[in-house]
Amino acid sequence: MGLSYSERLNLVIPGGAHTYSRGDDQFPSNAPQVLSKGRGAYIYGPEGEKFLDYGMALRAVVLGYAQEEVNLAAIEQIHNGNNLTRASLVELEAAEVMAGLIDSVDMVKFAKNGSSAVSGAVKLARAFTGRELVVRCLQHPFFSYDDWFIGSTVMNKGVPENIKKQTLSFTYNDIASLEKVIAENPGDIACVILEPATSDEPCASKYFPGKTFLHDVKHLCEKSGIVFILDEMITGFRWDLQGAQKYYGVTPDLSTFGKGMANGFSLAAVVGKREIMELGSTKKSGAERVFLLSSTHGAEMSSLGAFIKTVEILRRDKVIEHLWRYGNELKTLGNELAVKHGISEHFRFMGPGCSPVYVAMDSTKNVSFEFRTLFSQEMIKNGVMMPWIALSYAHTKAELELTKVALDKTFSIYAKALESGVGRFLEGPPIKPVFRKYN
Numbered sequence: 529m530g531l532s533y534s535e536r537l538n539l540v541i542p543g544g545a546h547t548y549s550r551g552d553d554q555f556p557s558n559a560p561q562v563l564s565k566g567r568g569a570y571i572y573g574p575e576g577e578k579f580l581d582y583g584m585a586l587r588a589v590v591l592g593y594a595q596e597e598v599n600l601a602a603i604e605q606i607h608n609g610n611n612l613t614r615a616s617l618v619e620l621e622a623a624e625v626m627a628g629l630i631d632s633v634d635m636v637k638f639a640k641n642g643s644s645a646v647s648g649a650v651k652l653a654r655a656f657t658g659r660e661l662v663v664r665c666l667q668h669p670f671f672s673y674d675d676w677f678i679g680s681t682v683m684n685k686g687v688p689e690n691i692k693k694q695t696l697s698f699t700y701n702d703i704a705s706l707e708k709v710i711a712e713n714p715g716d717i718a719c720v721i722l723e724p725a726t727s728d729e730p731c732a733s734k735y736f737p738g739k740t741f742l743h744d745v746k747h748l749c750e751k752s753g754i755v756f757i758l759d760e761m762i763t764g765f766r767w768d769l770q771g772a773q774k775y776y777g778v779t780p781d782l783s784t785f786g787k788g789m790a791n792g793f794s795l796a797a798v799v800g801k802r803e804i805m806e807l808g809s810t811k812k813s814g815a816e817r818v819f820l821l822s823s824t825h826g827a828e829m830s831s832l833g834a835f836i837k838t839v840e841i842l843r844r845d846k847v848i849e850h851l852w853r854y855g856n857e858l859k860t861l862g863n864e865l866a867v868k869h870g871i872s873e874h875f876r877f878m879g880p881g882c883s884p885v886y887v888a889m890d891s892t893k894n895v896s897f898e899f900r901t902l903f904s905q906e907m908i909k910n911g912v913m914m915p916w917i918a919l920s921y922a923h924t925k926a927e928l929e930l931t932k933v934a935l936d937k938t939f940s941i942y943a944k945a946l947e948s949g950v951g952r953f954l955e956g957p958p959i960k961p962v963f964r965k966y967n
C-alpha cells in the first residue's frame with residue numbers, strides 16, 4: 529500500500545502543512561488529510577468528498593471560496609503583469625482604498641503575511657520611541673512568527689535569551705495588570721499590542737463612563753508615550769468594515785490587518801498614524817532611516833486587485849451584517865439543540881455574533897480537548913468541518929439547515945459520551961494545542 533496523504537505531507541513539509549493550525553494534531557482522525565478545492569462555503573477532499581466548511585482558510589475567506597468577481601479582479605492584475613519594476617497603479621489605488629476606509633489610517637504598508645505586518649508595527653514602535661520592550665496580551669494566542677513574539681510562548685526553542693526578555697505581557701480586561709507592567713518598566717516600553725476582541729469582548733472602562741477596556745489601554749499608552757497597536761488580523765473586515773476599532777470606537781496609533789482583506793489572496797497591512805508610519809519614508813531629508821517592510825512580492829498586484837474588489841463587495845452586499853445575523857442564528861439554534869440533548873452545561877456556543885466560538889466541556893464541566901475532538905469528529909461524519917467557526921457570505925439558510933442537522937446528530941453522541949466516557953467514541957487521538965512545549 530502506498531503512503532497516505534498525511535505521511536507524504538509530513539515527509540516533505542515539517543509540520544505537514546505551512547501553518548501549524550492546519551496540521552494533523554489540530555483535527556480529528558477522520559478529517560480529510562488534504563483538500564483539493566473550495567467553492568462557496570464548501571471544501572472538497574482529494575476524491576471529491578464534500579464538506580460544509582467553518583474553517584474558511586483560517587478566516588482568510590470572508591465572501592466564500594473562489595468568489596467569481598474577486599477571482600476576475602485578481603486575474604485582471606495577473607494579465608497586467610502581477611509584479612512590475614516600480615510601484616504599480618493598483619498598489620496606489622489599494623493603499624488609497626485602505627486610507628479612505630479606516631479613520632486611523634494615514635499611511636499603509638502592505639505585506640504578504642500578517643506576521644510580517646505585525647512585526648513591522650513593532651519595529652516602527654521601537655524606532656519611534658527609541659525603546660525596546662514590547663507588552664503583549666497574554667490571552668491572545670498569536671501575533672507573529674517572529675522571535676519577539678514566539679520567544680514569549682512555551683514553544684520558544686531557538687529564540688535567544690535576550691530577545692525572550694524583551695517581550696512582557698498583561699491580561700485582557702484587567703487594566704491593573706497593564707498598569708503594573710508599565711509601572712515596573714518606566715520609560716522602557718515601546719508598544720502595547722493586543723487584539724481588540726476575541727470571544728472575549730472589552731469590558732467596561734475603569735476610568736471613562738460609557739467606554740471600554742480598550743480606551744483604558746489607549747489612555748495608559750498615551751500617558752507613558754507608548755505606541756498603542758491593535759492587531760485586527762481576525763477582527764478586521766468581520767466586526768465592521770472599518771475594523772473592530774470602529775465597532776468599539778477606539779483609535780489605535782498603529783493597526784494590522786490581513787486574513788479577510790482579500791478573500792484568501794495573500795495580503796496583510798500595517799497601517800496607522802502618519803508621524804509613525806513616516807519613519808519608513810525616504811522623503812524626510814536627513815532623518816535616520818528605518819528599514820520598514822521591504823520585499824519583492826509585498827505588493828503583488830493580483831492580491832491587491834482582489835482586495836479592492838473584496839472591499840467593494842463587502843460594502844455592496846452588506847456582508848458584515850450577514851455575518852452577524854448568521855452567527856447569532858447559529859449560536860441560538862446550537863444552544864437550543866444543546867438544551868434539547870441535555871448537554872447545555874457541557875457544550876456552549878458563545879462570543880460575538882460575527883465570530884462565534886464553541887466550548888466543549890467534559891462531564892465535570894471542564895474544558896476538554898477530548899470532547900472538542902469528539903464534537904469535531906462527529907460533525908465531519910455529518911458533512912461539516914467545524915474546527916472553529918469562521919463565517920462567510922456563502923453561509924446561507926441552506927448551510928444553517930445542514931449545520932442544524934449535523935449538530936442534532938453530533939449532540940446525541942456527545943450526550944452518550946458524557947454518560948459512558950469519551951474514550952469509547954473517539955476514533956483517533958485528541959487534538960492538541962498548537963503552543964505546547966513537546967510533541
Ligand SMILES: Cc1ncc(COP(=O)(O)O)c(C=O)c1O
Pocket residue numbers: 640641642643644646670671672673723759760761762786787796
Ligand atoms: C491575531 C493574529 N495576528 C497575526 C497573525 C499572523 O498572520 P499570518 O498567518 O497571515 O502571518 C494571525 C494569524 O493567525 C493572527 O490570528
